[in-house]
Amino acid sequence: MTTTVVEPQLDSPPRPVRRRRGRSTGSRDAWLLTLPALIPVLVLSVIPLAQGVYYGFTDKRAGLGIATHVTGLENFRKLWHNHLFLESFRIGLIWAVSVTLIQFVLGLGLALLLNEDLRLRWLARTLALIPWAMPPVIVAIMWRLLLDPTVGPVNQSLKDLHISDTGINWLGDFHTALPAVIMVGVWVGMPQTTIALLAGLQGIPADLHEAAAVDGAGAWRRFFSVTLPQLRPIIFAITSLDFIWNFNSFGLVYVLTAGGPGGKTMLPMLFAYNEAFRYGQFGYASAMGDVMVLLVVIFLGLYLRAGLRKADA
């Protein structure tokens, strides 16, 4: 085939173009073109998801040829009395909220720095993106090496600074396991948060800042009355997404601690995974998934409603 098309000039980010009236002649074509994507999504995503939600109301087991019965709300009643599960939910919430919050604060700080004219900015920008590209399993292995109680550099520095002489078993101690895992979670999630906030910062018109400066507002004042309000939509979007991703995350903590010690880092996803693929309780595990969705939806609903209300005021 010969392509006699002019050289594409679209290497830069796409720019909006003028819109023409869409004609509806292509409606059938549109369906045909979408079909190759639609079928796999339906068969391997929409239908399984509906099934998964439904399994929560059954006693489905892993083995072949075991009859499945609809048990209604029985799974949920059992979950309500399962204190291990409730505990894993509490841990999951602590994990998701702290990681999201710390990510936001650190990400905003870094974005503000990257928005300034500093040397080594390119290096920080590059480093801040790397965790995005790394497989979560590798990140977990890397931090296990760092936090190793005997040969890890973190404990070594503590000894050198005489903060702790014996060393701390970060991932194995009841008190430090969850905070340590949260720190790794923050490290992993820095890229998306920082980049989103940086894009937001760069979108703030400079004259807003100048006008505020002319009115005599100092740096702090400008930050709170110009920067933050302007960033608001992006802040809500990225923290909501971060919360969902964190609450549903699995691989990182699975490799870091596998939920230990003593269930101190047993996130809901780990709990449900064990229930499904270690004990074969497909129905019960699906019920946990149902509860997780419900909780995320309620949480986000409250969060976004609070955001909207404040925006109206």
Added chain:
Amino acid sequence: MRKPTKAVRTGQYVALALYLIFLGFPLLWLLSISLKTPRELASINPHLIPHHFQWSNYSDAFDAQGLLRSAGNSTIVALGSMVLTIVVAFPAAYALGRFKTRLRPIATGWILVSQLFPVILIVIPLFMILRSIHLLNSLFGLVLVYLVWTLPFALWMLRGYVAALPRDLEEAAAVDGAGRLRTLVSIVLPLLRPGLVATAMFAFISAWNEFFFALVLLKNDNVRTLPLTLAHFVGAEGQVSLGPLAAGSVMATVPSLLVFAVLQRRLTSGLLAGAVKG
């Protein structure tokens, strides 16, 4: 705008230095371990810079059980889902970007909803579907799953690029009597190349890095992907020494890091492009 005072600038550089340490030190440490001798690794007084640089950890990692085969498996899966994603996403993204049909709000809605659900809900039925068609423990089965899993974001990204293309050429082609398919292949495809490259890289990285689906859907040693094998090494059974483990980890990171280096600019702008065009 006024220049910041010297004190403010100093504070900013201190903060930047702290960020650089937090973000960069873990990576340097991993590299450092991968270059150390076993004796130096056992030292309780570790240094960031190895006394003797040695590369044998890397060759040891290649010899470690199954690591090379896992790298092969990961490559097959990542390339497979990359190609399949592009083939499927290109026409669909074009349709979503060009036609105002009911498909568009449905697709956008699905992209958002699919983010919300924990993968445990989808993986159990998937496990049973793949078991019934004998695609458990199969790299092809995993590629299918990755295709579906990557599609929402790939479509979202690519649609932004489509919406930014000028329509004039397509209309000219239609006037000249070219059919829809012809227009798509010889007009749109070349123009959309930057977007397609970005989407392809995104699909590659997603598949290369993925862990959860692989953990559930692959049980045999011979089909394991890299993340599975490396995770196995640090698990209860894994007794691989630190040096080769770190070397293997570095090697598993390099491909997605290289792809990402090319991609990152386009990924961030593609994200934004997808977001602005409602």
